[in-house]
Amino acid sequence: MDVVFPVLHGTFGEDGTVQGLLKLADVPFVGAGVLGSAVGMDKDVMKRLLRDAGLPTVRFLVFERSSLEDVNFERVTQALGLPVFIKPANLGSSVGIHKVKDGNEFERAVKDAFRYDNKILVEEAIQGREIECAVLGNDNPIASLPGEIMPRHEFYSYEAKYLDDKGAVLEIPAKLPDEVVKQIQEIAARAFKVLCCEGMARVDFFLRHDREVIVNEINTIPGFTKISMYPKMWEASGVSYTELIDRLIQLAIERFKREKKLKTSFS
Ligand SMILES: Nc1ncnc2c1ncn2[C@@H]1O[C@H](COP(=O)(O)OP(=O)(O)O)[C@@H](O)[C@H]1O
Ligand SMILES: [Mg+2]
Structure with missing residues (x-):
């Protein structure tokens, strides 16, 4: 080789x-x-x-599974506005990535992103x-x-x-x-x-x-x-x-x- x-x-x-x-x-x-x-x-x-x-770069926040209680819709949207993008930290091909416009979508997206990684990002939507x-x-x-x-x-x-x-x-x-x-x-x-x-x-x-x-x-x-x-x-x-x-x-x-x-x- x-x-x-x-x-x-x-x-x-x-x-x-x-x-x-x-x-x-x-x-x-x-x-x-x-x-x-x-x-x-x-x-x-x-x-x-x-x-x-x-x-x-895009403004973003990071949350780890071990500090799940910090993932709070009001606090996140105060910092980043709406919509936001939620994604697993380590992956690709847009797997587990969601564009979120309200509290319900937020909960679901956070749960889904954590299926793929122990760390997730929330980003302002550009x-x-x-x-x-x-x-x-x-x-x-x-x-x-x-x-x-x-x-x-x-x-x-x-x-x-x-x-x-x-x-x-x-x-x-x-x-x-x-x-x-x-x-x-x-x-x-x-x-x-x-x-x-x-x-x-x-x-x-x-x-x-x-x-x-x-x-x-x-x-x-x-x-x-x-x-x-x-x-x-x-x-x-x-x-x-x-x-x-x-x-x-x-x-x-x-x-x-x-x-x-x-x-x-x-x-
Ligand atoms: N902060 C953001 N603002 C606007 N669109 C985004 C943002 N983050 C991701 N996207 C959309 O999601 C797609 C996939 O996200 P990306 O971060 O590139 O992950 P991947 O590694 O899976 O390609 C992007 O190509 C874009 O269309
Ligand atoms: Mg990409």
Whole structure:
């Protein structure tokens, strides 16, 4: 085996566990290492690091199962307004995510989110466009032209992503003024570094009032079919699918060689 290209999603696939296994097996692999993968998977840690770096993020609160009594509809909506989004901290594909507009929905959504994780996030709902940007590289990552997702459902839910063929319209590249494109690319590359990513990642944004750029999340193993956003955004930026794969493999080998040079014991 020369290189492993993990095209896996969710728990055990992109949360650092498979990446740890590959490190132990001493095999080069594509994409974020153990830390970047784990950080990218945990929406709480991810958003705290982004916020700490001064990058624009959504306002959010975190609740753990052990402090369930703190989850109070009045207090939460006082802080974040309505509607709010409720989501499990570690997951993806919009599983367990709910947009909540009243107290009843709130109770149900909190219960459902806790089915998937011991930690949940409540976020202010952002009204605006959903823009994504592909990032490629190790130390000096580059960002693609952004693309836009226009969900045909209330939000980009599991149904809109996977069950409904017409669940969303994709526009690549997104129709945006040059200065907004530049701002998104800069923030995407900074988020990639701040979140300890390597190789590839897709950074997802909200664009409020057509100018305020807010980071929603990072995906360390973005969808990778020929029609997925990550390869499509690179294609629109002049990097073909085959060239993209070549570059990612090259980056994996480079990272592996660099890490090999490090001293890992005192013997
Ligand atoms: N704070 C928010 N404001 C507005 N829409 C949101 C918010 N959080 C999530 N969404 C909607 O839910 C979708 C899935 O949420 P996201 O945080 O990206 O989770 P996942 O990791 O499952 O993709 C987003 O693409 C968006 O449509
Ligand atoms: Mg998402």
